[in-house]
Amino acid sequence: MKELVEYIAKAIVNAPANVVVTEETGENGILVKLEVAPDDKGRVIGKQGRVAEAMRTLLRVLGAKAGTRVTLEIV
């Protein structure tokens, strides 16, 4: 899960070195947390959340394959 988010985030931000992605499994499936430099936050969220929404859609494919829910949180 985490690798996909990491690849996308690092490719679209200005400070790829500051991209940190963690993954934890909880009651509601897998939670992927994405952390970027403050200046890059807008880039991973996108206008009207479009980028974040697209990442969530792609994560759903991985979730469906693994039979679990995946939630993406941008912190």
Place this chain on the structure above:
Amino acid sequence: METLEISGKTVREAVKKALKQLGLTEEQVEVTVLKKGRPGLLGLGVEEAVVRVERLAPVVAPGVEEVGDVALEVVGELVSLMGISARVEAGESQGEGEEESGKLLVDIKGDDLGLLIGRRGQTLASLQYIARLIVSKRLGARQSLTVDIEGYKERRYRSLQALALRMAEQVKATGRTVALEPMPADERRVIHLALADDVRVTSESSGEGEDRYIAISVRS
């Protein structure tokens, strides 16, 4: 590198002549003035200007090929990170009109890719959006790029065109407005384009986001 030495009445004129011969523009060459030339007086002491014009190495903006390589790599990486084994191939989109055709297309090929297309093509749309974003960021300029899966879009667009024409006939026959099911932006565009030349009906989008749909009605 092509060079040409040429003379003329003035430097200006010599350069002009050279460019004409080489079929280049001023931005594509470097001009060295070898002899400035003198207009002379009453035809005495006239000296022609001589210049050397050298063709510069073309500044390559990322050509289609380079964009293609990056696009293939990015889409391939995304697909494999999504846990799906498939091949990616470059192609040119065959859409209607000049604007559509010739654009870069990456087609994903493999078995059982329904999951990657998603409901109403939503996953495919997200994949294309992210791929465009990454490719544009890498190349430093916005790139147009279409991502397709086993020709899904081509087929979908064709059936949407047929649907649009069928519905338009129905609207003309009954005079009643027909609302189509919600569609993403690119699919709505296909419908609008298909009906653009029809003077008897008009198509209009309403609704927000995922629920945006087209209604076809008689043109008043």
